[in-house]
Amino acid sequence: MVVGELTEEVDVLVIGAGPGGYVAAIRAAQLGKSVTVVDKADLGGVCLNRGCIPSKALISAAHHYEAAKTSPYPGVETTATLDFSKVQAWKQTVVEKMTGGVKTLLKGNKINVIQGEVFFSKPDEARVMTETEGHSYRFNHCIIATGSRPIELRSIPFSKRVISSDEALSFDQVPESLIVIGGGYIGIELGQTFAKFGAKVTILEGTDSILPLFEPQLSRLVLRNLKKYDVDVVTKAMAKSVEEDETGVTLTYALGEETHTVRASYVLVTVGRRPNTEELGLDTIGIKLTDKGLIEVDEKCRTSVQNIYAIGDIVPGAALAHKASYEGKVAAEVIAGHESVVDYRCIPAVVFSDPEIATVGLSEADAKAENKEVSVGRFPYAANGRAVALNADEGFVKLIADKKSGLLLGAQVIGAEASNLIAELALAIELGATLEDVALTIHAHPTLGEMVMESAEVALGSPIHVVVR
Amino acid sequence: SSREILAAPSVRKFARESGVFLGNVIPTGPNGKILREDVERFLAGADHAQ
Numbered sequence: 001m002v003v004g005e006l007t008e009e010v011d012v013l014v015i016g017a018g019p020g021g022y023v024a025a026i027r028a029a030q031l032g033k034s035v036t037v038v039d040k041a042d043l044g045g046v047c048l049n050r051g052c053i054p055s056k057a058l059i060s061a062a063h064h065y066e067a068a069k070t071s072p073y074p075g076v077e078t079t080a081t082l083d084f085s086k087v088q089a090w091k092q093t094v095v096e097k098m099t100g101g102v103k104t105l106l107k108g109n110k111i112n113v114i115q116g117e118v119f120f121s122k123p124d125e126a127r128v129m130t131e132t133e134g135h136s137y138r139f140n141h142c143i144i145a146t147g148s149r150p151i152e153l154r155s156i157p158f159s160k161r162v163i164s165s166d167e168a169l170s171f172d173q174v175p176e177s178l179i180v181i182g183g184g185y186i187g188i189e190l191g192q193t194f195a196k197f198g199a200k201v202t203i204l205e206g207t208d209s210i211l212p213l214f215e216p217q218l219s220r221l222v223l224r225n226l227k228k229y230d231v232d233v234v235t236k237a238m239a240k241s242v243e244e245d246e247t248g249v250t251l252t253y254a255l256g257e258e259t260h261t262v263r264a265s266y267v268l269v270t271v272g273r274r275p276n277t278e279e280l281g282l283d284t285i286g287i288k289l290t291d292k293g294l295i296e297v298d299e300k301c302r303t304s305v306q307n308i309y310a311i312g313d314i315v316p317g318a319a320l321a322h323k324a325s326y327e328g329k330v331a332a333e334v335i336a337g338h339e340s341v342v343d344y345r346c347i348p349a350v351v352f353s354d355p356e357i358a359t360v361g362l363s364e365a366d367a368k369a370e371n372k373e374v375s376v377g378r379f380p381y382a383a384n385g386r387a388v389a390l391n392a393d394e395g396f397v398k399l400i401a402d403k404k405s406g407l408l409l410g411a412q413v414i415g416a417e418a419s420n421l422i423a424e425l426a427l428a429i430e431l432g433a434t435l436e437d438v439a440l441t442i443h444a445h446p447t448l449g450e451m452v453m454e455s456a457e458v459a460l461g462s463p464i465h466v467v468v469r
Numbered sequence: 470s471s472r473e474i475l476a477a478p479s480v481r482k483f484a485r486e487s488g489v490f491l492g493n494v495i496p497t498g499p500n501g502k503i504l505r506e507d508v509e510r511f512l513a514g515a516d517h518a519q
Binding site: 338339340341343344405406407430431432434 | 473475476477478481482485486488499500501502
């Protein structure tokens with residue numbers, strides 16, 4: 001330590017400015033706390049810079065390009081050309097708008113922002129290393145929100161042509177061909193997107209289905225669409241090794257007893273994400289981790305060190321931006337003396353595949369595994385006027401309810417705008433709505449939202465727009 | 470009984486801030502839901518008992 005160096009006093013120190021961290025900082029400031037946020041990179045974290053936002057921008061552009069290439073509307077003739085560098089430049093402006101917004105919000109809430117890396121030296125003291133200097137900060141409360149990063153495969157390490165989602169989102173041109181290892185939501189979203197932009201895509205998935213966390217009824221439609229874009233999907237495939245040369249990569253994978261090779265310009269590894277918990281000095285201050293390397297927290301987001309909280313991808317639960325933000329508010333409110341706890345009945349999950357998938361609450365299989373007797377209502381997009389007029393008649397809405405009480409337990413939507421339709425269903429579950437509550441709510445016509453009402457009617461046995469068999 | 474405790478998010482928050490465990494509150498809402506006024510009634514009763 002530099003002789004004579006001062007230790008600065010801060011009230012609330014937030015480490016990380018992703019969806020968990022910046023929301024925590026703002027809520028703490030709203031509640032009258034003086035807040036300092038430290039992030040080693042860009043405001044907005046993975047979600048805004050290398051995740052949700054840039055991926056959705058590319059997905060939208062690819063969708064539009066694809067739709068223009070093969071106009072879905074008879075009588076509307078279109079031609080499509082692609083200047084990918086302009087697409088990327090636009091995506092970057094989207095990112096900059098959103099991260100600029102975070103900067104404005106932090107400033108507007110009088111939050112002190114520091115770019116640097118944090119290392120705990122004591123349970124109430126952290127050292128922050130900026131590019132030029134190091135400072136010690138004594139804090140009353142701390143919220144750790146350091147997020148996660150892509151998992152690297154030991155046998156197929158990252159290199160110039162073996163890349164993570166970070167690099168795939170920043171391609172300066174559409175690769176001729178792309179091998180995606182991992183058929184989870186990130187792999188499917190990016191694989192499908194680059195296939196639409198014209199890349200020859202091969203997806204290797206270790207389990208027996210893509211999107212293994214979702215029910216087969218849901219992944220089947222996505223699989224069918226991937227084949228339309230000439231994507232090769234190989235399931236039960238285990239990637240073994242990679243050879244890289246000037247022009248591309250040759251990947252070796254096992255399929256049962258057989259060994260295969262496939263060649264492409266790049267290999268994109270999307271097998272999962274790991275928590276950023278290693279370089280903080282958590283062990284020096286005795287913060288307990290779970291056996292999976294996540295930070296152990298209670299329902300108030302408190303770690304084993306009383307004045308330190310943890311939120312987002314570094315704690316157990318779904319690695320989703322909206323879960324991180326929710327926890328950020330809880331942690332900030334607890335610090336401000338409020339009786340807040342993590343208390344939700346459900347968290348929606350969305351895959352921006354084509355068609356989109358959105359789920360919330362229990363699936364039919366989950367409910368049955370809990371020995372619940374359920375009523376199920378399923379309504380097809382093909383029977384919805386708005387969907388047909390949108391030329392988007394693929395998909396369905398499915399509701400799962402408790403048979404006796406009619407209480408909504410879960411919902412699944414696959415099809416156009418599934419990501420938006422799921423919000424009503426999440427609210428219904430949180431409010432303890434029954435199938436009748438949903439069915440008796442007048443939904444505007446013609447809208448996709450009517451399918452929510454009608455699937456409730458299906459479950460109740462009295463739908464108008466499908467025939468009960 | 471092991472009935473599920475049903476209450477809207479705002480009612481759960483109100484109970485939490487009032488230090489009321491929802492399992493002790495008698496629900497009067499539809500489908501056995503606990504309403505804000507059920508929590509208020511419980512609070513009034515608890516005050517009375519003191």
